[in-house]
Amino acid sequence: MDSSIKAAAVVLDSVSKSYGAVEILKNVSVTIAPGEVVTLLGPSGAGKSTLLRCINHLETIGAGRIYVHGKLIGYREVGDTLHELSDREISAQRRSIGMVFQSFNLFRHMTVLQNVMSGPTHVLRAPKAEAEALARDLLARVGLPDKADRYPSELSGGQQQRVAIARTLALAPSVMLFDEPTSALDPELSQEVILTIRSLAEQGYTMLIATHEMAIARDFADRVIFMVQGEVVEDVSARSFFTSPRHERSRQFVARHAG
Amino acid sequence: MTVVASCAMAGPRAVRVKHRLRWGAWLLSAIVLLVVSMLLGAAIRARIMNAEVFLAYLTSEQVLLGARNALILGTLALAVASVIGLVVALMRVSGNPILAGLSATYVYFFRGTPMLIQLLFWFNALPTMFQRVHLAVPFTDIVLLDAPTTAVVTPFVAALAGLGLAEGAYMAEIIRAGILAVDKGQRAAARAIGMTEAQVLRHIVIPQAARIIIPAGGNQYIMLLKSTSLASAIGFLELLRISTDIYSSNFMVIELLAVAAFWYLVMTAFATAIQTALEKTFPQR
Ligand SMILES: Nc1ncnc2c1ncn2[C@@H]1O[C@H](COP(=O)(O)OP(=O)(O)O)[C@@H](O)[C@H]1O
Numbered sequence: 001m002d003s004s005i006k007a008a009a010v011v012l013d014s015v016s017k018s019y020g021a022v023e024i025l026k027n028v029s030v031t032i033a034p035g036e037v038v039t040l041l042g043p044s045g046a047g048k049s050t051l052l053r054c055i056n057h058l059e060t061i062g063a064g065r066i067y068v069h070g071k072l073i074g075y076r077e078v079g080d081t082l083h084e085l086s087d088r089e090i091s092a093q094r095r096s097i098g099m100v101f102q103s104f105n106l107f108r109h110m111t112v113l114q115n116v117m118s119g120p121t122h123v124l125r126a127p128k129a130e131a132e133a134l135a136r137d138l139l140a141r142v143g144l145p146d147k148a149d150r151y152p153s154e155l156s157g158g159q160q161q162r163v164a165i166a167r168t169l170a171l172a173p174s175v176m177l178f179d180e181p182t183s184a185l186d187p188e189l190s191q192e193v194i195l196t197i198r199s200l201a202e203q204g205y206t207m208l209i210a211t212h213e214m215a216i217a218r219d220f221a222d223r224v225i226f227m228v229q230g231e232v233v234e235d236v237s238a239r240s241f242f243t244s245p246r247h248e249r250s251r252q253f254v255a256r257h258a259g
Numbered sequence: 260m261t262v263v264a265s266c267a268m269a270g271p272r273a274v275r276v277k278h279r280l281r282w283g284a285w286l287l288s289a290i291v292l293l294v295v296s297m298l299l300g301a302a303i304r305a306r307i308m309n310a311e312v313f314l315a316y317l318t319s320e321q322v323l324l325g326a327r328n329a330l331i332l333g334t335l336a337l338a339v340a341s342v343i344g345l346v347v348a349l350m351r352v353s354g355n356p357i358l359a360g361l362s363a364t365y366v367y368f369f370r371g372t373p374m375l376i377q378l379l380f381w382f383n384a385l386p387t388m389f390q391r392v393h394l395a396v397p398f399t400d401i402v403l404l405d406a407p408t409t410a411v412v413t414p415f416v417a418a419l420a421g422l423g424l425a426e427g428a429y430m431a432e433i434i435r436a437g438i439l440a441v442d443k444g445q446r447a448a449a450r451a452i453g454m455t456e457a458q459v460l461r462h463i464v465i466p467q468a469a470r471i472i473i474p475a476g477g478n479q480y481i482m483l484l485k486s487t488s489l490a491s492a493i494g495f496l497e498l499l500r501i502s503t504d505i506y507s508s509n510f511m512v513i514e515l516l517a518v519a520a521f522w523y524l525v526m527t528a529f530a531t532a533i534q535t536a537l538e539k540t541f542p543q544r
């Protein structure tokens with residue numbers, strides 16, 4: 001295998017994906033280095049969510065390959081054919097890929113503590129006491145040590161999203177994917193989530209963040225990937241994306257959002 | 260109703276608040292009570308029932324046997340129906356067109372024909388379809404069961420199959436509604452933390468679907484306990500069959516119907532108690 005694939009945290013190699021006749025991802029190639037924070041920008045419908053969901057194989061792909069820390073995701077390559085992995089094998093791959101959703105998606109029948117413990121107890125089969133200690137520690141880190149026994153419905157959106165982040169961290173993922181983590185929140189609540197994500201960036205997590213929040217892209221992302229209609233239009237450092245966008249579409253996007 | 264509220268902040272004058280009287284509801288209550296007491300009065304004046312006969316039969320050995328048979332049949336049928344319902348519901352939401360089609364067809368047939376026809380069908384068709392029942396452990400000489408089908412398909416077995424299969428169609432729809440009520444986002448989140456499909460079902464979908472399935476399932480359990488009376492048509496000795504057998508020889512029709520009704524009410528109370536307890540185990544969040 002190519003040594004650059006082994007060294008990278010995430011590699012998308014000529015990935016395409018269609019729903020029926022409509023091509024949603026068109027020959028997308030992206031490489032993310034360990035510790036890098038990359039924002040995925042683009043108008044709604046550009047294929048950002050689809051791209052993220054392909055990385056942990058919540059969606060299948062039509063062509064190309066995706067690697068996370070050198071491991072081919074979702075498929076086994078035999079000769080010139082990719083065979084989809086079994087449910088069990090895919091689940092095992094997903095453990096090291098954390099994902100945070102726009103709508104939080106907390107398990108509504110579980111307390112905050114149980115939500116954060118769900119990965120370690122049900123997936124890793126860790127001892128209860130150990131999982132609980134870890135969960136309480138993570139809740140303290142996202143600033144919610146006193147909400148352990150609450151149910152998701154009793155929390156604000158910002159608090160729910162921080163619990164969702166803690167739930168993901170409990171599996172010690174090597175890559176974190178965020179799909180518009182603040183889009184369902186009003187500006188004030190967005191702020192607390194952005195601060196949480198920022199502290200993860202400072203701790204060195206590898207992150208790919210689809211967002212409309214310019215503060216994330218500008219203040220602490222290393223790189224911006226700009227997508228339009230399933231294609232990567234621009235893949236540059238965050239600074240140069242905002243100061244000198246090269247393409248017409250990115251120029252319009254920056255003008256509209258940066259104001 | 261009158262509520263007097265005084266508010267010190269509002270100013271120098273205390274204000275009386277007078278709420279509307281909901282007179283419509285009170286009028287309806289009065290009418291209903293009147294009608295009920297007239298009916299009761301008529302029943303008592305006509306002496307439609309001999310209380311001593313009622314009490315004598317209430318705890319008679321035969322009646323208790325019938326009640327017990329009805330409870331056992333209804334409960335086992337619910338268990339069979341729940342298992343069938345879960346499988347059929349999962350087939351329906353599997354995304355596989357053949358499984359989904361089979362599941363929809365099953366629901367259509369078994370919900371679309373009277374339970375009584377189904378009971379009579381299984382009782383008569385099974386022995387015709389299979390002459391003998393032969394159950395053996397493969398690759399050995401061990402034979403678990405070898406008998407003519409008519410001996411195996413007793414009225415109880417036919418009733419259990421009939422009620423379980425018919426009710427399975429209703430349970431399938433209830434369970435499907437419960438599964439669909441758990442949003443896709445939670446399932447995606449569960450898969451994203453590395454749960455297998457079976458784990459997603461067990462830890463995320465089923466516990467939340469239960470909140471919807473339990474009240475509806477409790478309703479079905481009550482219907483099923485009463486539907487055991489259909490099994491009288493194929494000679495199963497359940498509560499109604501025993502009661503009618505008794506009154507056809509002693510003509511105490513009302514008394515025995517009342518005895519049967521009493522035990523059905525007891526079973527319903529039992530089912531309701533179980534439902535209430537389960538609803539507390541899976542509260543709405
Ligand atoms: N399950 C699906 N079936 C068909 N089309 C879909 C499906 N999911 C998304 N799409 C389409 O794919 C395109 C990209 O969607 P998405 O990845 O959600 O974009 P973004 O996240 O950038 O807004 C959109 O045009 C959307 O309508």
Ligand SMILES: [Mg+2]
Pocket residue numbers: 048049050179180
């Ligand atoms: Mg999206």
